[in-house]
Amino acid sequence: MKELELKYGCNPNQKPSKIYVANGEELPITVLSGRPGYINFLDAFNGWQLVRELKKATGLPAATSFKHVSPAGAAVGLPMSDTLKKIYWVDDMGDLSPLACAYARARGADRMSSFGDFISLSDVCDADTASIIKREVSDGVIAPGFTEEALEILKAKKNGNYVVIQIDENYVPAPMEHKEVFGITFEQGRQELKIDDEFLSNIVTENKDLPAEALRDLKISLITLKYTQSNSVCFVKDGQAIGVGAGQQSRVHCTRLAGSKADNWWLRQSPQVMGLQFVDNIRRADRDNAIDVYIGEEYMDVLADGAWERIFKVKPAVFTREEKRAWLDQMDGVTLGSDAFFPFSDNIERAHKSGVKYIAEPGGSVRDDAVIDCCNKYGMTMAFTGIRLFHH
Numbered sequence: 410m411k412e413l414e415l416k417y418g419c420n421p422n423q424k425p426s427k428i429y430v431a432n433g434e435e436l437p438i439t440v441l442s443g444r445p446g447y448i449n450f451l452d453a454f455n456g457w458q459l460v461r462e463l464k465k466a467t468g469l470p471a472a473t474s475f476k477h478v479s480p481a482g483a484a485v486g487l488p489m490s491d492t493l494k495k496i497y498w499v500d501d502m503g504d505l506s507p508l509a510c511a512y513a514r515a516r517g518a519d520r521m522s523s524f525g526d527f528i529s530l531s532d533v534c535d536a537d538t539a540s541i542i543k544r545e546v547s548d549g550v551i552a553p554g555f556t557e558e559a560l561e562i563l564k565a566k567k568n569g570n571y572v573v574i575q576i577d578e579n580y581v582p583a584p585m586e587h588k589e590v591f592g593i594t595f596e597q598g599r600q601e602l603k604i605d606d607e608f609l610s611n612i613v614t615e616n617k618d619l620p621a622e623a624l625r626d627l628k629i630s631l632i633t634l635k636y637t638q639s640n641s642v643c644f645v646k647d648g649q650a651i652g653v654g655a656g657q658q659s660r661v662h663c664t665r666l667a668g669s670k671a672d673n674w675w676l677r678q679s680p681q682v683m684g685l686q687f688v689d690n691i692r693r694a695d696r697d698n699a700i701d702v703y704i705g706e707e708y709m710d711v712l713a714d715g716a717w718e719r720i721f722k723v724k725p726a727v728f729t730r731e732e733k734r735a736w737l738d739q740m741d742g743v744t745l746g747s748d749a750f751f752p753f754s755d756n757i758e759r760a761h762k763s764g765v766k767y768i769a770e771p772g773g774s775v776r777d778d779a780v781i782d783c784c785n786k787y788g789m790t791m792a793f794t795g796i797r798l799f800h801h
Contacts, residue, residue: 438551445549453475466605472511473528474526484649486506486509486510509538552574602635631798
């Protein structure tokens with residue numbers, strides 16, 4: 410197949426729409442179910458590059474949950490604690506495969522953003538992973554293959570209209586890439602930068618300690634940023650992104666956005682949230698929305714009389730600002746990557762509030778000294794990579 414006609418472009422009025430390889434070669438994909446759209450393929454191809462690179466960098470199966478051409482979550486296939494299984498709503502599914510753990514982590518870290526995602530998997534999709542996908546609101550999935558059982562599960566989703574794409578894992582694109590804007594063609598070399606241990610070897614802070622788990626997480630953070638709309642910052646802990654701040658004009662706004670998502674991830678593990686008693690048969694999205702509101706500043710929207718009864722069996726107590734801060738102060742060992750240098754130390758101050766201990770950024774700001782000093786104040790370890798990772 411050399412070209413594939415799509416439903417429409419970014420919006421329904423943008424027709425006709427199709428994908429093809431400019432040199433006339435065969436497309437490296439096969440559509441096994443559904444009819445993918447323009448944005449589906451943007452998410453699929455960016456997500457596939459991300460998980461393929463995560464697999465190479467860590468040796469572990471990887472998954473990502475994409476929304477609007479940026480990852481809402483990304484993770485590798487490490488086992489989950491009972492707490493994580495519960496907050497990701499997979500505690501009823503028994504033992505899961507490493508790939509299924511990767512997707513549960515990628516989907517679950519920021520469930521508000523992952524709603525209606527497009528999924529990319531580094532490995533052949535198995536039944537465990539397909540079973541998680543089946544129960545979530547999602548647009549589609551791309552993987553290098555699918556087991557017969559997994560494909561049967563996925564083809565039944567959305568009355569047979571769920572998008573399932575198989576990609577040739579051996580496909581290698583041309584070294585030059587092109588993009589057309591306003592009738593003008595842009596050309597550049599592909600971003601083939603390898604993010605490995607050497608990439609993170611220039612540690613500029615007084616604290617030089619960078620344990621293996623933190624090194625792994627920094628690589629996950631930077632690889633995620635390679636495929637995130639810039640400006641962007643990514644918080645990672647225990648093999649998964651826990652907060653992605655994408656597409657902000659200001660660096661500190663990236664850090665605040667990613668930090669607030671990381672905070673929410675940790676707050677969802679607090680006794681106050683773990684103890685919430687939801688009414689029977691509440692929809693998954695309604696439950697997720699209620700948790701997000703409950704841990705935020707608009708908590709009375711779900712605790713007011715006449716409102717809480719539709720959500721909870723028992724009215725929860727207010728999760729006070731002091732209680733939330735006390736819980737957040739227990740979060741530690743978080744890593745942070747930035748796709749460009751931090752121009753001010755306010756980014757480090759904000760990162761510290763979310764338990765950040767390890768940082769990777771390009772360096773090169775005229776205020777690098779102030780940023781390094783701020784890291785030293787908190788005993789952080791920071792590496793300068795020397796290379797920017799913008800993605801547009």
